[in-house]
Amino acid sequence: MDRRQLLITSTAALATNQVFAAAQKQYKIGVIGHTGRGNFGHGLDYIWNSIPNCKIVSVADASLKGLVKAQERLKCSKSFSDYKKMLKESLPDIVAICTRHPDQHFEMMKAAIQNGARGIYIEKPFCRTPEEADQILKLSKKKNCKIAVAHRNRYHPVLKTVKDLIKTGSIGKVLEIRGYGKNDHRGGCEDLWVLGSHVLNLACYFAGTPTSCSASIRQDGKVPELTEVREGPEALGPIIGNEVHTRFETKSGIPIFFESVANKKEDSFNFGLRIIGDKGAFIIQCDRNPLVHLFDSKTETTQVVSTNGIGKVEPNSLLHKKVFSHEVAVLDLISAIENNEEPICNVVEGVLTTELSCAVLASFKEKKSVSLPLVKRTHPFL
Secondary structure, eight states, X not given: OOHXXXXXXXXXXXXXXXXXXXXXXXXXXXXXXXXXXXXXXXXXXXXXXXXXXXXXXXXXXXXXXXXXXXXXXXXXXXXXXXXXXXXXXXXXXXXXXXXXXXGGHHHHHHHHHHTTOSEEEEOXXXXXXXXXXXXXXXXXXXXXXXXXXXXXXXXXXXXXXXHHHHHTTTTSSEEEEEEEOOOSTTTTHHHHHHTHHHHHHHHHHHHOOEEEEEEEEXXXXXXXXXXXXXXXXXXXXXXXXXXXXXXXXETTSOOEEEEEETTOSOOTTOSEEEEEESSEEEEEETTXXXXXXXXXXXXXXXXXXXXXXXXXXXXXXXXXXXXXXXXXXXXXXXXXXXXXXXXXXXXXXXXXXXXXXXXXXXXXXXXXXXXXXXXXXXXXXX
């Protein structure tokens, strides 16, 4: 049984014990956040105190007030206002990069790798440009540092169940995949970067690698001018519009659509995706429990999908909690380090989600479909 099947079929406690059975050393964890500038993400910092053979040895935060609170919360002995100094002095085995602001991610990952980190668990968005992402990919491969991106739903084992059900014809022929952001006040390009990376990562798991992108962007229903490009919040870089509609062609022939409209009232399918076939559809609603439902077009009925199958109760009652808290993801990262494999949502997927967001902007700017991989690796608006 491989490590992914172990995480799928075992209870959380058994999986944890077996994953660490061969680990003779304790992993030193270094945590990087920035209060007021992306903070510490959604639980990426304190989860390590729940993982056997892991000990948070140091925390870094450029905000002194935030640093005091972080050290107390994480119960670690050392704190630093400079993350580079923390990395050099503490030499953590694994670095949790928690801040949500992607403008800091490139330098933080680079410094962690150069100081000998064996693994990195990083908040999304991964990077701001394909150029940055490419450099991290190259450096991480050279130093054999395993990078896992915190798209936590991507680590849910029910996704493999869905993929197997698709192969057996549960929804017939797959026609398309439709993804949605949260469609809240951040709708449009902001939603694309902040939450769309989750959705596009899931979509690519089922449809495969995109080969082109065609995008339409609107501002209050009208096509904006390039003079309306603005600096996005949370250090996202230049963005435009408050409405995005995009289509990605893929190697498999299954098109991926993504939509985000600011303050859209209809929210029944917000933040997630639908895998649509000619006999039904799998509905995946991110961060919800259950994560997946199956809609049957013939009977017009909906059933839950668990790792046990269609209409069956999830055998591991704690599974959603373990996925939502990032436990499954960090166990997968540690297992990847132990077995010299790639994490489930790895650096290559981080590069791809960054590129897809930039492809949307490039298609709008060039007023045409753009091929993937992008030839221009810098930001389309710069």
